[in-house]
Amino acid sequence: MRRIAVDAMGGDRAPAAELDAAAAAVREGAELEVILVGDQPRLEEELARRGVPARAPLSIHHASQVITMDDAPAAAVRTKKDASMRVCFDLCKEGRADAVVSAGHSGAMLACGLFVLGRLPGVDRPAIVTTLPTVGGSVVLCDMGANVDPRPELLAQFGVLGGVHAQVALGRTRPRVGLLSNGAEESKGTSLTREAHALLKRIGADPGLGLAYLGYIEGRDIFGGAVDVVVTDGFTGNVAVKTAEGAGLAILAFLKEAFASSARARLGALLARPALQALKKKIDYAENGGAPLVGVDGVVMICHGAATAPALETAIFQASRMVGHRAAFRERLAAAVARTQDIWQSNGGPDRAASGGVE
């Protein structure tokens, strides 16, 4: 049984979306147990209204507090000890749950991950790894927002984190890794990307790591299928992913306009509707699952604040699959980080990359 702790008070639509997602997940998913963490009386009432019994595989664990978007992450994690999010992490730490899923404050998720679960051996900072659809497949982007001002060594380590994730979770045998920049030429980039580029070259040159480093890529290469892993700092990665989301929604709106432009187009749209709805589902971020926080000692799935019930349900299944991969991921990452620590030591040492606190 994989036990997923779901922060029932986290997202913009909490607890309704979380409850619907959990109820659907345990109905559909075999060997899956969901622990809803939050205000017990309220959650019991909401479950009763849905005609769902509040017992395993769908149980409730009481938590009296909630971390809001106004909370400072580090302080909230330390002072709101009974917050639904924090309690999810505690359940994992105590071995009473195998994974955390939350659509709450992502900064607080990172803080909980660091503070409660801690980092995996050799990892300087955890990162958010998101999976995006491409023409013909998918691509992994690391970091999507956990580290906004990383040092070059840390940026290079995101290549290892994202690469090992692509190996284990996506089954890519030798993931192609690209560093996001403002042009493909080596003269492009910032001092940060140029230093990270030099380190990633060395990482790519080590056949024992199984990572093919292709150098700089541009924004438009993210979705082109030429790479499996996009390496970037959390600021740029966050901007890129959200810009793609915004562009996707704008194009859906343009498409609606185009379809409304003539009687002929309206008929065409009517016929193509089922196909278009599948497309919308693929593009709309509120309908997509979560992004794992990789590098902490546990399985943590960060969801959009606006995540819908189907998105949260997907995130619960993703978390369950990651629980299955966890041992392989830990082992592979530990080996990879040990090899790359060696590379970094000749470049000033890993300490340079370590940084405390939550940004």
Add this chain to the structure above:
Amino acid sequence: MRRIAVDAMGGDRAPAAELDAAAAAVREGAELEVILVGDQPRLEEELARRGVPARAPLSIHHASQVITMDDAPAAAVRTKKDASMRVCFDLCKEGRADAVVSAGHSGAMLACGLFVLGRLPGVDRPAIVTTLPTVGGSVVLCDMGANVDPRPELLAQFGVLGGVHAQVALGRTRPRVGLLSNGAEESKGTSLTREAHALLKRIGADPGLGLAYLGYIEGRDIFGGAVDVVVTDGFTGNVAVKTAEGAGLAILAFLKEAFASSARARLGALLARPALQALKKKIDYAENGGAPLVGVDGVVMICHGAATAPALETAIFQASRMVGHRAAFRERLAAAVARTQDIWQSNGGPDRAASGGVE
């Protein structure tokens, strides 16, 4: 007559795309003259093959050299004095042309702008201003790639450059300006964006500037219509714009797949085809016009290397319109920059923002 110097040797499809664009532009555009700059014998031959006479309003100006993507911008501008791109700028400087259009090396365009035309009074660094379609209108983004590592003062000045461009070229009376970040909360961003945010607040508070500063925006807000001007550094701006382009092309590919998924969807696609082609034109960057280099003393239009003939034709018309706005833009920018210089002086002085060379 507005005289547009077109770098006929610049883009990936040069000189064919440039020649087709120029021929179409002078055929359609009133009061428009195009000077094709490049290898005269070759251009004459290509024009003859098209049955187009090589005389005004479509003349040829010989240039024996070409700046390629392998050239270092600053060196190329100084040493390749007879390069087609450089000669376009010289024609402007000498008053023999009113604007430059090129799909060549954008770094070299910036270097030519700085070296040949120079900066407008009070402008620290020119920036690339691109216009993107939004739901219900358009948005201006500044900088799209001219300055990858700007200081906060420079980033704040991009708000003024982009804002005045939106006022004059797009007719927005009080443009809403947003600073691109990884979240809307003030605690988000990098040290660069946080410092620029404080400066932009002061700029927004000066009613004489006519700019409404709304604070941080996220990537997904770019296309939502809530702002007229997106302020960002050239690295992030370049990544954001190219990511949106890549997402757009991927979505077109997904759409194609969706339309091929059933007989019903195929029929729908057939009926909606004209509407979909209009959509493709709106999204596909190779079919869109150029982005002006704003802040140099002249009208300069930077096009995609992959720009098609229709895209270059659009850029020629854009350049022509900008020639019409030039006096108003200069005047308004000079006034705005003078006011903001005053704001910056209390913050360490404008010298801190000045930087030489081309990145």
